[in-house]
Amino acid sequence: MRLFEHMLKGRGNWLLLVFLAGLLVLTLAAKTGQTAKNNSEVKQMKQPELNVLNDAEKAVIIDKGTERAFTGKYHDNYQAGLYLCRQCNAPLYRADDKFKSGCGWPSFDDELPGAVKKIKDADGRRIEIVCSKCGGHLGHVFSGEKMTPKNSRHCVNSISMQFVDAKSNQYGRAIFGGGCFWGVEYYLQQQPGVIMTTVGYSGGKTAYPTYREVCTGKTGHIEVLEVIFDPAVTDFTKLTKYFFKIHNPTQLNRQGPDIGEQYSSVIFYANETQRKAAEKIIADLQKQGIKVVTKVIPAVRFWPAEGYHQNYYRKKGGVPYCHGPVKKK
Numbered sequence: 001m002r003l004f005e006h007m008l009k010g011r012g013n014w015l016l017l018v019f020l021a022g023l024l025v026l027t028l029a030a031k032t033g034q035t036a037k038n039n040s041e042v043k044q045m046k047q048p049e050l051n052v053l054n055d056a057e058k059a060v061i062i063d064k065g066t067e068r069a070f071t072g073k074y075h076d077n078y079q080a081g082l083y084l085c086r087q088c089n090a091p092l093y094r095a096d097d098k099f100k101s102g103c104g105w106p107s108f109d110d111e112l113p114g115a116v117k118k119i120k121d122a123d124g125r126r127i128e129i130v131c132s133k134c135g136g137h138l139g140h141v142f143s144g145e146k147m148t149p150k151n152s153r154h155c156v157n158s159i160s161m162q163f164v165d166a167k168s169n170q171y172g173r174a175i176f177g178g179g180c181f182w183g184v185e186y187y188l189q190q191q192p193g194v195i196m197t198t199v200g201y202s203g204g205k206t207a208y209p210t211y212r213e214v215c216t217g218k219t220g221h222i223e224v225l226e227v228i229f230d231p232a233v234t235d236f237t238k239l240t241k242y243f244f245k246i247h248n249p250t251q252l253n254r255q256g257p258d259i260g261e262q263y264s265s266v267i268f269y270a271n272e273t274q275r276k277a278a279e280k281i282i283a284d285l286q287k288q289g290i291k292v293v294t295k296v297i298p299a300v301r302f303w304p305a306e307g308y309h310q311n312y313y314r315k316k317g318g319v320p321y322c323h324g325p326v327k328k329k
């Protein structure tokens with residue numbers, strides 16, 4: 001109290017005010033921090049909405065059973081599309097990564113980024129795979145079989161998945177090429193409804209291309225971004241319009257400082273809806289006097305790029321040198 005009495009006299013008043021103001025700021029900051037922390041915890045802990053499962057689905061997805069080989073819906077399906085979790089609708093696998101293993105279950109040599117969790121099976125030998133979002137049982141992953149250059153086989157029960165045909169309007173995937181893929185990813189991954197993104201290569205002649213090979217310009221591949229989105233939140237048209245805002249579609253076979261066909265402006269469309277939407281957006285830009293050179297071509301296989309190219313700016317920090325809102329006239 002002596003201290004306070006002293007502070008209340010003369011110059012002390014001023015000191016007390018500073019002291020109390022500081023205390024108030026600290027308390028508020030701590031409270032805000034606490035609220036933010038609580039909110040993020042709530043967000044992380046929020047359970048995904050789950051579909052109602054029938055008994056056969058429960059036996060595999062919940063009780064970790066296995067469907068009989070060659071009996072599932074998808075072991076022999078090689079149509080373009082996406083495989084989602086049967087229980088929570090999270091995208092798990094792209095049809096591009098499905099291969100013929102002859103084992104009687106759908107086999108993939110890669111998964112969508114972060115879609116699948118690998119855990120030691122109760123048998124102590126195998127590696128079980130479950131959906132990262134809902135924990136539903138998918139199957140097992142095997143390595144060392146050398147069936148494809150990726151040397152990995154996700155052996156998945158058909159019943160744990162639901163297939164979305166690339167021709168469907170519920171297909172939540174788009175492929176854009178707009179110069180260096182680091183920058184295209186940086187901007188598009190921040191858009192509402194975008195669930196995940198992967199940088200990679202498409203449109204060329206070679207299988208399992210590497211960055212080094214693509215850089216030579218001889219493979220015919222273009223640096224592209226694969227966007228997996230939630231069709232209930234956003235759509236192909238919205239994402240395509242944004243794609244035109246973040247790169248310069250009037251530059252042929254280059255983008256800013258990056259020169260070569262691998263930096264072409266291109267949209268690989270999966271179906272007629274996507275083709276028409278892309279062509280309409282381009283026609284509207286042309287009407288505004290913007291000489292768009294963006295190619296609109298049918299989607300072919302997408303090859304994910306090396307791990308160190310993924311989320312490049314998120315890992316490195318900073319803002320892309322090559323992309324950003326561009327004036328096109």
Ligand SMILES: [Zn+2]
Pocket residue numbers: 085086087088089090131132133134135136
């Ligand atoms: Zn799931």
